[in-house]
Amino acid sequence: MPKEIVLSGIRPTGFLHFGNYFGAVKNWVRMQDEYDCYFCVVDWHGLTTHPDTKELRENVHRLLSELLASGLDPEKSVIYVQSSIPEIAELYLYLNMLAYKGELEKTPTFKDKVRQHPNNVNAGLLTYPVLMASDILVHRAVKVPVGKDQEQHVEIARDFAERFNRRYRDVFPLPYGFNYGEALTKILSLDGSGKMSKSANEMATIYLNDDDDLIRKKIMKAKTDSGPTEKGMPKPDYIENLFLLMQIVSKYEDVARFETDYENCSIRYGDMKKQLAEDMVTFIKPIREKAVSIKNDKTYLTKVIKMGEEKARANAAKTLKLVKEAMNLNYV
Ligand code: TRP
16 A cells, blocks of 8 residues: 655745754654655745845755754655755646635735735735645645645635646645654743744754754753642643753753652752753754764765655646646646
């Protein structure tokens, strides 16, 4: 039986951080053994909000290196750059005819972007979900691992697939959002202000590229308080987050010891952060070093990019052939 097709995309508008690693990339790495996976650096999507392309090449190379260092394997998955696949743009054109201005305008992510970039409300931003649907449908993917914030885009992609199938012919299987278990591990920002993210406070975000001392500095600055004063007091979310980080990178005994200290109201957050900082350094260091060495190996990186392009185009071309036949766009 052929394996189900998984597809996900990541914008090259920031670098990988610990939240991406645990919220997304680690799951992609696991999916590689069970599914036919496509992972795409979506540079066209990046252009909707970041039209300055001076650093794009450098950024795409770094992001790819970090993804590879995190365990994405070009022998198992198809890892490619969106703009090298013209079939995505062609499908985007066809799907645009099935997408209504009204529905695109009322997409919450569009409204957010309009608020954030009131002077750059370009048509690409409006049709962002159509481009994302093209990414997914061009490979006839059915499982789309995304976070909560992108689930609605996957629903829109499903609507377009249904609309196309009904209007022309059954070409697309219907895609769904997908992840292991119920909830993804959600890592919070170290300053206690919501999700760890690329755009927020850099000092509260641990990047896979941070050097040892920077990691230590960021962890030591993480938000804490004067500690619990009564047994059984619930942990505030920024403390819960430090424990979560520790559960990921530290030894079981160390986590257990600080849990007991918390329980007894004798916890010293300074000591906890020192331990966490050292364990985080040990965790990040090999990934960072691997990413740097991949990024410096231009021959290898070029090979990976070309191989991904070849495989992704071959598969996308098959879909476009079906699409054009279904639409009667075949004249010879
Ligand atoms: N819009 C997604 C984000 O901002 C990125 C993306 C583009 C994507 N195309 C995709 C994700 C296809 C999953 C599938 O995170």
